[in-house]
């Protein structure tokens with residue numbers, strides 16, 4: 001006999017409850033017995049009676065103590081708003097790494113349905129697996145030029161055959177009611193076209209970085225989404241990631257006083273000259289628009305202000321087949337209104353280096369590595385008398401893509417402006433164009449002054465400024 005059957009049989013066979021019919025019993029304990037009280041009941045089934053359970057108020061019988069139903073089996077409380085986090089008691093000392101907020105996953109039919117466009121490295125290795133960590137987003141459709149690959153992926157992720165589209169059929173997404181958002185994960189030179197067509201098909205757009213190949217394209221994307229009354233977000237995953245959000249909080253609260261200088265580097269050795277990343281029409285630029293953009297966007301994010309001037313140098317190794325159309329290496333300086341000076345470097349030609357350091361009055365903040373998908377490390381140093389106190393901050397990794405997609409879904413569900421809307425991508429593009437111009441002309445280039453903090457950002461993601 002199963003423990004639950006044994007429990008119910010014992011209970012109904014108990015003289016103290018002999019006047020209750022099975023139906024009375026079920027009514028008395030309530031429908032929610034199955035959810036919460038059942039757990040308590042099952043647990044008590046397997047427990048031997050102890051001193052407290054045979055107290056004076058409990059009548060003892062040959063088959064054991066009579067359970068005090070209302071006291072031991074209260075109906076489980078189902079919160080009226082099931083999207084509120086379930087409160088759990090603290091189980092770790094304050095010296096341990098703390099857990100993030102309890103996840104509150106939405107039911108499948110309440111989640112925002114995404115169509116993924118482009119089944120390349122990022123989609124297959126990062127974005128599709130990230131849906132497993134999402135609480136508000138689900139993948140419901142695919143768009144690809146490779147039917148064979150798409151069929152395999154659809155089978156793996158339970159996507160209907162009728163929700164798999166070729167690029168030629170992209171506009172038919174319009175008729176797929178399960179799709180609310182399109183995530184564009186194509187070569188950069190295709191972002192503008194697919195964003196504009198996606199918005200015209202009535203879908204909200206999440207677009208990978210860099211937003212497009214030019215400021216003009218970025219503006220056209222913003223205009224198209226506005227005209228169609230659809231939301232547009234650029235997938236700047238770092239702005240949703242807890243380590244980098246913690247840095248921003250330290251800078252904004254002046255934990256180490258005023259920031260004076262930031263040094264940032266994002267470079268890697270990309271070795272396939274045939275890849276679209278080395279084709280100007282598809283990539284827009286070289287290392288700057290691909291990986292250097294992380295330095296630019298993250299510095300703007302942690303400072304919450306905009307540069308007023310840039311100065312840059314570009315170098316590409318002569319006769320290297322990779323750099324016929326796009327640049328290898330860019331070093332640039334940025335001046336900010338607060339007086340902060342940032343020095344950045346990016347390259348497609350050196351060993352992986354993805355870090356930055358914020359130098360302030362009484363301490364420094366180091367992110368090394370700062371930009372990979374996992375394993376980010378945050379360290380700070382602070383003057384303490386004649387010593388420097390160095391702290392390695394323990395912050396649990398969160399899936400960057402799940403966090404960013406769930407933010408976009410929340411903005412769709414609650415009608416909010418995304419934290420990184422199209423305007424954020426346009427601003428980066430304008431600054432990158434100034435960097436290229438400076439390198440070309442060999443002189444500093446001024447940028448339009450922006451007085452407001454976080455001028456191009458929308459609603460803050462949940463979890464407070466540190467996203468914890």
Ligand code: NAD
Nearest residue numbers: 118119120121122123185186187188208209210235237276
């Ligand atoms: P990828 O080359 O692996 O995938 C690109 C996909 O586009 C492929 O499926 C390819 O078949 C398809 N495609 C369609 N038309 C194409 C064409 N004309 N030429 C080439 N490919 C074509 O690239 P990826 O690394 O997945 O990058 C895709 C986008 O994601 C880029 O915009 C990139 O900047 C961005 N990205 C972002 C991150 C991040 O951390 N947020 C990381 C990597 C890439």
